[in-house]
Amino acid sequence: MTEPLTPITSWGPEALTLHLAHGADLVPRLAVNAAPGRAALPLVEVELAGQGRSGTSGKRHVDGAVSRRLRYDGHDADGERLTVRTRDPETGLRAATHFRRTGTLPTVSTWTELTAGDRTADIENVSSLVLSGVAALLGAPGRWERDVRLWTADNPWSGEYRWQGVPLGAAGLIDTGMTRFGQTGSKNRVARTSTGSWPSSEQLPMGWLAGPDAVLAWQIEHNGSWHTEIADRFDEIYLLLSGPGRREHQWSVRLAPGESFTTVPVTFTLAPGRDAALAALTGHRRAVRRPHPDTTELPVVFNDFMNCLMGDPTTEKLLPLVAAAAAAGCEYFCVDAGWYDDERAGDGPGGVPGWWDAVGAWEPAPSRFPGGLAEVTDAIKAAGMIPGLWLEPEVVGVRSPLAASLPDEAFFRRDGTRITEWGRHQLDLRHPAAVAHLDDTVDRLVGEFGLGYLKLDYNIDIGAGTDSGPHGPGHGLLEHNRAYLRWLDGVHDRHPGLVLEGCAAGGMRIDHATLAHVPVQSLSDQQDELLIAAIAAAAPTAVPPEQGAVWAYPYAGQSDEEIAFTMVSALLGRVHLSGRIDLLAPDQLALVAEALTAYGGYRRELARALPSWPLGLPGWRDDWLALALDTGTETLLAVWRRTGADAVREIPVPAGTRAVVPVFPRGAPGEAVLDRETGRLRITLPSAPSARLLRLPRAVSPLS
Incomplete structure (x- = not known):
């Protein structure tokens, strides 16, 4: 588009001002x-069944024929919110695109509500955000292939938060030179997507x-399937973010006249650098998270699983741990997996306990x-701690009586057949029987044992979704995801x-929908103290420090430096x-207690x-690794030396x-000298592995 644009409105934080305008086609961009330019895309990208792209083709989710017909139909704005309404004159489909500020932070959250007109609308894809002009915004107009780097985090099980940054050209997005011949761009994209x-x-x-x-920087605030797309268009690049779609996630939704989705x-932010951008997202995460006293008090939890009982708790094994945890200064004691297992059946498939499918x-x-679980929970209370239990609420083992007593509709199914994944069925929390079962379970356990803590684990990935009437299976998953948050x-x-502690095999559900609904989130299942240090140091990119649960697992036979290392993490x-x-x-337990006293x-x-x-x-x-936390008047600095001769x-x-x-630890070998x-701080750690936690007081916060 080259014709002059008519401004609609400008809105948002000073550092992140949104400018909307339309051309003769009346489609908002x-x-x-800055004002939208030649590369600007429609405000929302929508794909209906049978209606693809216009003017180009490929796997991109832009340049949709429907999107080019969504005419401006008014807007409402105040200091906190902006809503822009559009309408397709051909199908009657209406879109209301919402933008919301988070206090004074340079962040904007956005989503779109689609409503069918006077005929049925089969939606196959719809964006949550599509933003053009990104290269100029970042100071790289015409140089995005080389000068713009894409940062994403690989997140394998027990190796979470592995950030890597590559130039867009190295990521596969290059300027093919075809725009000067009248083409829109390379038709290529860099896509990151998750299904399940x-x-x-x-x-x-x-x-x-x-x-x-x-x-x-951005985050997609959904606990299921999602999609990110970066691509070139004319002489610029765009960013598109969405939840599930048909091509990548088997999602679609059929809207009857008047129905909405x-x-x-x-949420996205614009900042001068990485740390400032992540600080803005951290502030947003805190602002939208459900308030809970846990995130201000930060009590210490002992959990009997990791490098400890590993899913095999008994009264005999737990009572000495209760005494030791209380002596160390713990405030909660969570009995992890296995407390319900009466079969004692040994290992099952995949190295899991025999109770896995029951x-x-x-x-x-x-x-x-033998004296009842209450003997243990009463001992926890008598020691001055609050008891907790591990649950995996969303699954039912194939050998469990519940698999037969709950109706088929209470489970995930595909083509009418109940899905089995690693010996488990997935409850569908859209169904009232599934919700009632979980509510009864939680209320019974909390009431009977006086629990103050539940660790909610989730150890299967159920795939694209479940039967959901006229909609695609991905829509069944999306609706279940939302029902889980309501639960x-x-x-x-x-x-x-x-x-409530969120967990999914450690860090498999690190998303910013779940994080808004639980006060504590497990970060990883990593059992190696050298490796979990890298996880702990990187995790605050995604999880606020007061919310991210990090394992510390000292054991007999370790040196003082090794115990200090695992505690610092x-x-x-x-x-x-x-x-x-x-x-x-x-003396080793005293060193653990010293760490917890310092933490307090x-x-x-x-x-x-x-x-x-x-x-x-x-x-x-x-x-070497380092993580700094700015509290406003000082910096808390953790430094790890893991390996190496230096x-x-x-x-x-x-x-x-x-x-x-x-x-x-206090009085440990080495030194830290400030110039x-x-x-700069010059730190000497004579042996590896070793770690130190330091406090750096100052007059002003560089991030304030």
Whole structure:
């Protein structure tokens, strides 16, 4: 489009001002901090069955024929919200695209609501955000192939938060030179997509584009399937974000006249650099998260699973752990998996316990607790801690009585056949019988044992979706995803003090819908203390520090440096202590207690702290790692030396840093010397592995 555009409105934070305009076709187009130009796309991209692209072809989800017909139909705006209405005169389809600010932060959240006109609309894809002009926005007009880098995070099981940045050209998006011959671009794209009920099992549903002048970062706020697309159009690049679609996720929805569908929300920010962009997203995550006292108090949890009982709890094994956890300073004690297993059947397929395909009733196993589970939970209370239990609420084992007693419609099915995944069936929380079963289970356990904590795990990925009438199976999954979030809210409403920990085989559900509904989120299942350090250091890119649960698992036979190393990994997040601490020598347990005492002195500050990475984002095999949390008046700095011969490292520190104060461990070998003139900290750690937590007081926050 080359004709002059008519402005519609300008709205949003000063650093992220949205400009909307339309041409003679009356189709609104969006740009940030500048008027929409030649490459600008329609405000929302919609695909209806039988109606594809116009003027080009390929796998991209832009240039749709319907999108080019969505005419401006008015807008409403105030300081906090903007809604733009459009309408397709051919089908009568209406779209209301919403934008919302998060307080004074430079963030905007957006989603679209589609409503069918006087005839049925079969929707196959709809964007949550489509933004053009990104290269100019980032300071790289005409140079995006080389000067714009795409940052995304691989997120394999037990190797989460692996950030990598590559120039768009190296990612596969190049300027083919065809725009000067009248073409729109290369027809190519760089796509990141996830299909199924583990939204972060391969990559995190977030990322950023970094250019010479700015960083554009985003997150997709959905606990199921999602899609990100970056591509060239004319002399520019665009970013498209969405939930599920037909091609990638087997999603579609049929809207009868007057019916509506709302896309998944996404949030984006524009900032001068990476750390400022992630600080803005961190602030947004806190603002939209359901309030809970847990995220301000940050109590220490002992969990008996990791490198400890590993799914085999008994009264005999638990009582010594209860005593040791209380002595160390823990405030919650969570009995993890296996407490319901009366078969004691040994290993099953995939190295899991024999109870794997029999779960669902969630009744304590008498053979494990001869005096009843209450003997253990009462001992936890008597020791001054609050008891908790592990649950995997969304699944029912194929051998569980529940598999026969619940109706077929309460489970995921495809073509009428119930789906089995690794010995489990998936409950469909759209069905009232499934919800009633889970509500009864939670209410019974909380009431009978006085629980204050539930760890909610989820160890299968059920795939594209489930039967859902005239809609695609992906729509059944999306509706279940939304029902799961409503169920979480219902549990909190009935039990306001109950702490719910989100978990999905560790970090397979690190999404910003789930994170808005639980106060604690498990970050990983990693069992190696050297490797979990990299996970802990990188996790605040995606999870606020006060919400991210990090395992610390000291064990007998470790040196003091090794115990300090595993403890430091948890001290800038939520401490989830585990390991056979009942077997530690008294001086070793005292070192663990020292770490938890130090944590108690600053943990409430983590709820407002903003992360940065003075040595860069952690590499999986890096010898040295560093994570800094800015609390407003000081920096808490964790430094790990994992391997390598170099015992000395220089680390840049925030301007105005005036001292270095050891936090944990105190009196350990090595030194940390501040050079105030150069703004660098020279730290010496004589042995590897070793780690230190330091406090760097200063006058002003560089991120404030």
